[in-house]
Amino acid sequence: MVSGVKKTGEKKKPAISYWSKNKCHCPVCKKDFPREEMLSGNGRMNAGKLTEELHRLYIPSARYGKINPIIYAIGACPNCHAAFLWNDFKEIDDEASLERIYDKTEERKAAVNAVFPYYDLTRNRNLLDGAAMYYLALLTYDEVDLSYLPTMKRAILTLRLAWLCNDLEEECPGHNYKYAAEIFYKKAIFFYQQAVINETNRIEKSSTLANMGPDTDKNYGWDGVIYLCGLLEHKYGQREDQALRLKKLDEAKIAIARIFGLGKSTKEKPGPLLEHSRDLYDALSKEVDGGVPEDF
Template identity: 85%
Template sequence: MVSGVKKASSDEKKKPAISYWSKKKCNCPVCKKDFPREEMLSGNGRMNAGKLTDELHRLYIPSKRYGKINPLIYAIGACPNCHSAFLWNDFTEIKDQASLDRIYDKIEERKAAVNAVFPYYDLTRNRTLLDGAAMYYLALLTYDDVDLSYLPTMKRAILTLRLAWLCQELNEEVPGHNFDVAAQVFYKKAIFFYQQAVINETNRVEKSSTLAGMGPDTDKNYGWDGVIYLCGLLEYKYGQREDEALRLKKLDESKIAIARIFGLGKTTKEKPGPLLEHSRNLYEALTKLLDGQDVDDIEL
């Protein structure tokens, strides 16, 4: 999909450190080999929190000393030997041998798929935005072979949404390489996985709501209410438009689900304020849309 993207410049080495290599190495459960773990440094003005988007994505204001920093790219680990990638905790949590065998059997398939979208990625250097996006895509493919007991559907929902954000950022940094197209692909995948996670939870196939950290970003956990909200928001913003009747049906269902958030949120202190605010905005937008208002006149 993407071609002509150059390797990251060596000038990055001259910038003040934003990450470090941990003394404790990570052991890959797939190939059983150790590899260094890169972790993000914090403090000293490295992270200046900006606005929270309607997608519950925290933006950060670049600093003069450290430049632009994206904490998202450090939340994933990727083994440079077998190109398996997980959220860091799952390197020790996933022990199902059948899952690990399936992952091992697809090493070359993963490498080829990721290299087609994020060429020149490197799993051994201080990670760049491109490397981070590649690691997320590797993780998305890795979790495809993980047993349902490890909640892979919910994790892939989070991964695909973050991938869409990273691709949007890549498109801003290096326009003209189809990263904007990739972002739209990952948004649509995110719709599928978020909605499938809810279906699996409802049908008791996968206990999606028990995942400890649902993000969707790394700064705050908006929990299961955040998942319900994002199901509606992503459908509203990026859902299919070919079958209008089906679209309106899904949005009406989302409106009802979001209304439940309001009912609980008014009396429950545990509900995060920003989620209620964004949910209310979405609810009002859905109400206007379902009442027949021109979609172009509706903004969140």
């Protein structure tokens, strides 16, 4: 069979994404590249439950299979391998930042290829490509000026990377993606907590980010950030120094109680977030008061 010729009777795989007629301009290498966007409708996205990490799960369909919308929220330039959340391709124009990103092109490619080998930035992306793009973005934002809120963005990126690595582990077991997920969860703890510190010290206006996700289906705002600081510390924080752990969990408990009014619902507080916060508050109280780690 000649390559590219479809066999008679062969069914065409239903499209999940399309290539936009409007190309994306990379501010780093100054070149244009095709932009892939996800299609919606016709039963592609069947929303399932919301996890305690505020991650929306989707029910696979017979026609389209499993779909992961978050892999389409990132763009990556196939020329210089710089990657951003789509809006930042237009927003980031600080020449010093862009020069630093360009200078680390080869370093960035090598680092990502070591974790997500054989990724491709020119084809219709799959789960591996999507995870690679997120890792490229994480390394790209390392070089971005604080005025563009890179700490808060890296917090979101690392949490999503942990989710994607868990999905990769499910699809390709035995390739250490579970271990990679654990590393990204720990990085997420650091970036979420650092974003709050930077906000408090007025170093970086983290709370002004328009969409803090953490997933693509709903923006849980700054309340969601405070909740995730506590949740991630509780689930994935260190356990070697028990005194330090209990101190951090107690601080998280106080922060959650302050923001959510000890469980009093208001119109401003999203219902699912309030429910998850109540559960987390109870779990934190149990561990802090008892001094013994509890599974959440």
